[in-house]
Amino acid sequence: MNNNGLVLKVCIGFVLSILSHLAAAQDCITQSSSFSFILKAKQQGLFRFENEHTHQSFNYQALLPFQRYLDYAYDHINKANPRANLPCPVITDTYKQLVKQGVRTTNPNIADIIAPFELKHPASNKVALLIHGLTDSPFTYHDLARIYYEQGYSVRTLLLPGHGSAASALQNVDVKQWQKAVNYGVNRALTDFDEVILGGYSTGAALVIDYLTKQTPSPKIKALMLYSPGTEPHNKNGWLAKWIDAIPFVDWIDKDADIDFAKYESFPFHAAAASYDAMQLVSIDQLSKRSALKLPIFSVLSDIDTTIDTRASLKLLSALHKGNSPKYKTRDTLVFYGNTDTLPAGFAANYKVINPKCTTKRCKSIHGISHIAIVNSPQNPHYGVDATYRNCGSFINDDAQYQTCKTTPHPQLGERTKANLKNYPALQRLTFNPHFNELEKQISIFIKNLEHIKGKQL
Numbered sequence: 001m002n003n004n005g006l007v008l009k010v011c012i013g014f015v016l017s018i019l020s021h022l023a024a025a026q027d028c029i030t031q032s033s034s035f036s037f038i039l040k041a042k043q044q045g046l047f048r049f050e051n052e053h054t055h056q057s058f059n060y061q062a063l064l065p066f067q068r069y070l071d072y073a074y075d076h077i078n079k080a081n082p083r084a085n086l087p088c089p090v091i092t093d094t095y096k097q098l099v100k101q102g103v104r105t106t107n108p109n110i111a112d113i114i115a116p117f118e119l120k121h122p123a124s125n126k127v128a129l130l131i132h133g134l135t136d137s138p139f140t141y142h143d144l145a146r147i148y149y150e151q152g153y154s155v156r157t158l159l160l161p162g163h164g165s166a167a168s169a170l171q172n173v174d175v176k177q178w179q180k181a182v183n184y185g186v187n188r189a190l191t192d193f194d195e196v197i198l199g200g201y202s203t204g205a206a207l208v209i210d211y212l213t214k215q216t217p218s219p220k221i222k223a224l225m226l227y228s229p230g231t232e233p234h235n236k237n238g239w240l241a242k243w244i245d246a247i248p249f250v251d252w253i254d255k256d257a258d259i260d261f262a263k264y265e266s267f268p269f270h271a272a273a274a275s276y277d278a279m280q281l282v283s284i285d286q287l288s289k290r291s292a293l294k295l296p297i298f299s300v301l302s303d304i305d306t307t308i309d310t311r312a313s314l315k316l317l318s319a320l321h322k323g324n325s326p327k328y329k330t331r332d333t334l335v336f337y338g339n340t341d342t343l344p345a346g347f348a349a350n351y352k353v354i355n356p357k358c359t360t361k362r363c364k365s366i367h368g369i370s371h372i373a374i375v376n377s378p379q380n381p382h383y384g385v386d387a388t389y390r391n392c393g394s395f396i397n398d399d400a401q402y403q404t405c406k407t408t409p410h411p412q413l414g415e416r417t418k419a420n421l422k423n424y425p426a427l428q429r430l431t432f433n434p435h436f437n438e439l440e441k442q443i444s445i446f447i448k449n450l451e452h453i454k455g456k457q458l
Contacts, residue, residue, distance in 0.1 A: 028088035028261045033388040035406050042257035048266045049168040053079040060184035073159045077111045080165035084111040090381045092142040110261045114139050119155040125194040127154045129185050133202025134275045137164055139262035140201055143377040147440050151447045158185045167264040170271035175278045182207045190218050197223045203275050205229035210281040213290045222450050226299040228371045230279050232312035256396050284319050292323030296331035298446045300374050303338025304415045307371035314344055321348040333446055337369040356435040363434040367414025370430040383431035391429040401426050
């Protein structure tokens with residue numbers, strides 16, 4: 001081959017390489033299915049850092065109309081998120097309803113999908129306010145929102161400060177900022193509606209419990225609903241995060257690809273420290289100094305959660321139950337995935353515990369329900385059975401296993417316990433709840449029972 005031919009071959013190869021990356025970057029789905037693009041994003045930190053922008057704070061204390069808040073959050077995402085305008089054809093039932101209500105476009109980008117939203121129920125005086133967790137976005141609630149809406153509730157979600165853009169934003173937040181956002185969301189809901197259900201996932205659950213126990217809750221608040229509630233970190237060295245974060249140039253616990261448009265995959269030490277502070281707010285020691293919470297409580301937990309200490313969560317639920325009023329104790333409900341032998345000694349004997357069992361081959365092949373799976377339906381277009389996205393963060397320091405997890409045609413699914421990672425070397429962390437249809441029924445029953453309580457009070 002002469003020099004001209006060699007140059008031509010090199011040029012063609014280069015152009016094909018560029019075109020392949022452009023093809024992979026067409027939308028949020030093709031990005032998550034191209035391993036070469038994922039690896040490049042991980043190695044180069046393509047989506048780990050916010051866009052440079054002029055940051056404008058929202059005045060939470062002014063109790064501005066909720067639409068003003070939604071506009072602010074959407075504008076912030078568009079300015080700060082490096083992929084905000086990337087097409088993202090992830091169409092959930094909640095998104096379809098938002099399109100029908102005229103507040104979203106039929107051809108969404110990432111900003112449309114992850115921004116906080118309000119599902120307005122016609123002539124409804126009831127709302128479910130749902131708070132997401134650390135590293136998450138309001139997309140967390142796209143599947144659950146439909147359930148509340150079908151029960152006659154409007155649904156509102158918030159975007160906690162430091163979220164909706166890139167993981168680097170979590171290096172500049174603290175728990176007080178999250179508290180201000182939650183206080184605004186609750187007080188705005190109490191202003192706009194006659195009945196309010198408060199829901200929280202993970203760190204969001206801790207923030208909601210903190211709000212409710214620091215004051216006498218409004219009688220408009222009818223129930224508390226907790227999903228994988230943040231109580232204590234599974235890693236008992238969580239308290240060290242703030243001290244490590246103080247070391248110059250030691251910023252990151254994990255540096256992943258951040259290919260998940262709805263949830264940060266990279267994780268700074270500062271975020272771990274802020275989350276630990278949030279969970280400390282609702283320690284049993286702290287709650288023992290406050291008035292007992294008097295509300296029906298619905299909770300969903302996994303026995304082998306590797307993000308949160310399940311036993312600590314169970315102890316907290318038992319303590320809240322024991323202090324609850326008799327008329328609400330009979331409504332307290334725990335949906336518990338896994339082995340009920342892990343219920344601690346002294347757990348409230350009269351607590352209603354639902355322990356779903358697998359009945360299908362697919363469900364039986366799953367190795368435990370993960371922390372992040374509980375809120376998502378198997379039909380979720382991003383996290384469900386047929387989705388292209390895979391959570392492989394357990395292998396970010398091993399490119400070979402990382403690739404196997406991302407590309408193997410038949411991945412093993414489950415929670416990332418030590419035993420599972422040993423037995424299934426390329427385990428994909430489960431991102432959907434195989435019991436979601438049952439959970440939908442359990443949520444509906446709990447909400448209908450709230451109406452029964454209200455009827456008795458009239």
